[in-house]
Amino acid sequence: DTGQDQGELRPDRQEEVARAAQALASGGLVLLPTETVYGLGADASDPAAVAAIFEAKGRPRFNPLIAHVADLDTAARIAAFDERARALAEAFWPGPLTIVAPIAAPSAVCDLARAGLETVAIRVPGHPLARAVLAAFGGPVVAPSANRSGRPSPTTFADAFAETGDRCAAALDGGPCQVGLESTVVAVLDGPVRLLRPGAVTRAQLEAVVGPLAQADDDAKRSPGRLALHYAPDAPVRINAQAPNAEEAFLAFGPWPDGERVFNLSPTGDLAQAAANLFSYLRAADRTAPAAIAVAPIPDEGLGEAINDRLRRAAGFVG
Ligand code: TXA
Ligand code: MG
Numbered sequence: 001d002t003g004q005d006q007g008e009l010r011p012d013r014q015e016e017v018a019r020a021a022q023a024l025a026s027g028g029l030v031l032l033p034t035e036t037v038y039g040l041g042a043d044a045s046d047p048a049a050v051a052a053i054f055e056a057k058g059r060p061r062f063n064p065l066i067a068h069v070a071d072l073d074t075a076a077r078i079a080a081f082d083e084r085a086r087a088l089a090e091a092f093w094p095g096p097l098t099i100v101a102p103i104a105a106p107s108a109v110c111d112l113a114r115a116g117l118e119t120v121a122i123r124v125p126g127h128p129l130a131r132a133v134l135a136a137f138g139g140p141v142v143a144p145s146a147n148r149s150g151r152p153s154p155t156t157f158a159d160a161f162a163e164t165g166d167r168c169a170a171a172l173d174g175g176p177c178q179v180g181l182e183s184t185v186v187a188v189l190d191g192p193v194r195l196l197r198p199g200a201v202t203r204a205q206l207e208a209v210v211g212p213l214a215q216a217d218d219d220a221k222r223s224p225g226r227l228a229l230h231y232a233p234d235a236p237v238r239i240n241a242q243a244p245n246a247e248e249a250f251l252a253f254g255p256w257p258d259g260e261r262v263f264n265l266s267p268t269g270d271l272a273q274a275a276a277n278l279f280s281y282l283r284a285a286d287r288t289a290p291a292a293i294a295v296a297p298i299p300d301e302g303l304g305e306a307i308n309d310r311l312r313r314a315a316g317f318v319g
Contacts, residue, residue, distance in 0.1 A: 009132055016172055017129065021136035023169035024049075029056060031160055032133060032143050033174020034068075034125040036096045036183050036200065037153035037279070038160035039143030040168070041068070041133070044109040050142060051112060056167040059149040064115035065142035066098050066183070067108075067122045070134040075122050078140060080104045084210045085188040091209045094126040096183040096200040113142045123183055129174045145182060152231045152279040152314070155180045159283060180276035181306050186213075198306040200275065231279070233286035233293060237315040239308075241294035249285035251278075253296040261288050265296075271303040278307060282314065 009017065020030045024041065027049045032041040040056060042049035044067045054061055069075050072089045079101040081089065088099060103109065103120040114120055122140070125131065134141060145153035146160040154160035157173040165171055184199030186206060194214040195203060207213060235249070244250035249261040254269040256262060263281040265274035285293045298307050 009128060013129070014132070016170075017132045017136055020133045020170040020172055021138075024133075024137050024141060026169070027052075028169025029053060029164075029167050030133070030141075031146055031157075031165055031168045031171035032068075032130055032141070033127050033157070033160075033172055033177065034130045034143070035127045035177060036125070036179045036181060037155050037177055038146040038157070038174075039068070039130075040146040040164050041141045041143040043137075044113050044140040044142040045107060047110045047112050050110055052167070053142065053144060054112075056164050057144060057147070057149045059144065061112070062115050064117055064121060065113045065144050066185075067113065067120055067140040068125055068130065068134060068143050069122060069140050070131060070138075071124060074140070075099075075124065078103070078105045078108045079120050079122050082188060084193060087209050088186065088188065088193075088206070089124070092201050092205075093124040094131060095124075096126070096179050096181075098123040098183045098185040098197075100185065100187040100189070100196065102189070108140055109142065119187070119189065121185060127174055127177075129172050133172070150232055152233060152282050153182055155276070155279045159280065176276075176280075178276065180278055180280070181303075181310060184306070198309045200303065200306065202302050203305060204302070231282075231310050231314045232316070233282050233314065235286050235290050236292045237282075237311065238292050238294045239311050239315045240297045242296075244294040245291075247291035248294045249288050249290035249292075251281055251285060251293060251295040253298055256296070261285065261290055265298075271299070271301075271307065274298065275303050275307055278310060 030041040032039045042053050098121050100121045109120050147163045155177040179200045184201040185197035187194040192214040193210045252264040265277050298304050
């Protein structure tokens with residue numbers, strides 16, 4: 001289970017949720033915790049609110065947003081889901097999977113949010129606060145990661161607030177994000193299901209539900225947001241480093257001696273732990289003002305595919 005605890009929300013949190021839903025209904029932006037990363041949310045049907053997201057993030061307008069909804073029924077009214085999309089939704093929602101499918105209700109997720117495409121990216125997040133806001137608001141909420149464009153996604157409330165909190169009418173503190181990497185994005189259109197962005201739901205988990213995925217040939221070109229330099233801290237990033245050089249910070253993986261600029265993603269070599277720590281440790285390493293951030297090799301299996309994808313992009317390599 002990749003969702004966070006599903007307990008009843010305390011009364012003071014219910015009030016916060018109601019205020020956040022009200023802010024969305026008035027066209028405001030909301031800092032929204034999800035189980036993957038913090039999002040910057042707006043009413044998906046309101047072009048002015050959606051424009052404010054692009055403005056707050058400094059995001060290029062050709063890069064479409066993900067619509068977040070409370071449940072599969074709502075999703076299936078907005079997007080045309082075939083049996084494969086339904087099977088994936090049933091297997092992984094609520095949770096860190098985004099499904100790209102043909103748009104069925106164009107006014108529910110406005111043109112600007114879709115960057116003019118005839119498809120829509122949609123997901124049901126697992127975080128209880130996100131789910132409560134979506135249920136209270138009723139309609140789809142577009143929410144890109146709450147970082148300014150090109151920077152690492154925020155996985156704590158403090159990091160999220162520092163990035164775009166000043167633009168928000170409401171901000172919900174949902175604690176540290178359990179997954180720590182953005183959702184897996186798949187396209188369910190003509191032909192085999194295509195992996196557009198690796199994430200917490202792994203290739204093997206997807207293939208167990210829908211069979212072999214499309215070949216990786218030109219995946220990078222198909223998701224408009226997959227820019228070369230992405231998730232980047234201020235310091236340059238050097239990947240597959242066996243050890244740090246002088247003046248470098250080091251993101252270790254597995255046993256490694258403590259040190260002033262050493263941040264161990266997972267001393268036991270656990271990929272889920274490394275994913276959860278990745279973006280906050282990149283930020284912490286950056287704060288030591290190093291000459292560069294060296295990162296230990298991460299095995300390319302399971303969740304490692306998503307971690308290595310983000311690291312290659314942080315280092316400025318395309319794919
Ligand atoms: O985990 C997540 O997905 C987080 C949380 C907040 O839900 N959100 C997130 O959104 O990562 P964002 O905007 O940073 O990434 C959305 C990705 C981009 O790569 C974008 O290009 C792709 O989804 N995308 C959105 N709509 C698409 C479409 N119609 N076709 C192809 N790719 C699409
Ligand atoms: Mg992002």
